[in-house]
Amino acid sequence: MLNLSRRALLIAKRDYLISVRSKSFLFGLIVFPLLFGGSSLGVAILKAKPDLRDRHIALIDRTGKLADFVVQAAAAKSAKEMFEKKTGVQISPRYIVEPVPPESGDPDLQRLALSNRVRNGELFAFIDVGASQNAQGDPQKANIACYTNAGAIDKLQAWIGGAVNDAIRTERLTEAGIDRSRVPAMLAVAPVDNLDLLTRDAKTGAIHEPIKRDELAVFIVPFGAMMLLMMIVMMGCAPMMAAVTEDKSQRIVEMLLGVATPHDLMLGKVLAGVARSLTSSVLYVTVGTVALIAAEASGATPLSLLPWFYVYLVAEVTMLCALSVGLGAACNSPQEAQNLMLLVLAPIMVPVFLMLPVLDRPNGPLAIALSLFPPFTPMLMVLRQAMPGGVPLWQLWIGLLGVLACSLVGVWAASRVFRVAILMQGQPPRLADIVRWAVKG
DSSP states (O other), X not given: OOOOOHHHHHHHHHHHHHHHTSHHHHHHHXXXXXXXXXXXXXXXXXXXXXXXSOEEEEEEESSSSSHHHHHHHHHHHHHHHSBOTTTOOBOSOOEEEEEEOOOSSOHHHHHHHHHHHHHTTSOSEEEEEOTTOSTTOOGGGOOEEEEEOOOTTOSHHXXXXXXXXXXXXXXXXXXXXXXXXXXXXXXXXXXXXOBOOOXXXXXXXXXXXXXXXXXXXXXXXXXXXXXXXXXXXXHHHHHHHHHHHHHHHTTHHHHHTTTSOHHHHHHHHHHHHHHHHHHHHHHHHHHHHHHHHHTTOGGGSOTTHHHHHHHHHHHHHHHHHHHHHHHHHHOSSHHHHHHTHHHHHHHHHHHHHTHHHHHHSTTSHHHHHHHTSGGGHHHHHHHHHTSTTOOOHHHHHHHHHHXXXXXXXXXXXXXXXXXXXXXXXXXXXXXXXXXHHHHHO
């Protein structure tokens, strides 16, 4: 089934050279990283150049007891977190809390007036602490509302929530008879170091000291590895279906079938897709490695992942390119091919939607089951391997065998569809017909 012939290699060489020399391929090498990494780049830019203007926040204290505590807590929190400890450079804005006495009558009228001040830029936000907040109040029934039009990723809610709750705890402890000067020390939070698991050297038996984990790297590395695989696979497979359909509609396939068998033609196109993916992967992996070395974060990337990354890359691209070629042969125009593109993209996109539960418990039953399901194995197994816990060796081999079996079945089924459909013209393809061609030939 996968017997390589000289004709198949010539077709692969032709398609590969045409694709990598095209402007669309070169354009995609630049655009795809921007599309997939644009959000991360935007976050990095915003983090590098944060808005450091003072943020004025109005406080309505309906308890009559917390205003002074909140103002002092906010000032202390700003003084502590506003500057980088090592360099002294300001890294966050100053939060200034301004008490506003509650007005009699309908409280919504005062909230509306403060909302208008926020819209006009006079205030950044305002807080309304309900009258139920007192020393005996139930903290689970806290009635603290923060009103703002800031973006969803703004840190205001977490920041001001900490300041207000510090004030509430200070007021409660003071009313309980604790010296107010001792309260800050009593509320101080002890830092928790997040460390990797201990390991033992197999040769010497020595126990290696754990390494302090970088929480950002723990997320960025597996996420980046998965997105990199996704980007490379899409670059190799996405153009395939439309290209086959275009060759069919322009009668180019009929000319090629005069000197090659349908099997040679299909295999050549699949090999061209694999070669195209490997070409882009060399560029992206090299650039990514250089970037990590420049950022002094090369140790965060498990180099042992690279061989498995390429094995899964080749298997995934082979399977999806064969599927693209088979479906493209069944279509009569690029427009019809677009309607079936979802079948090709599903094994790539579905794992992205399943990423969060896998990141939450990478070695849980759900993550293991999903990563051993062959269509999802390449994406999810690479995600799990890039995480600090890694993946047991038996799961890697079972996942690989499943992917290879799925790829072989996919190539076999796609070749049967391709052989039947490549010269057919007329009605748009129906999914039932495609399945019948794959089963019966």
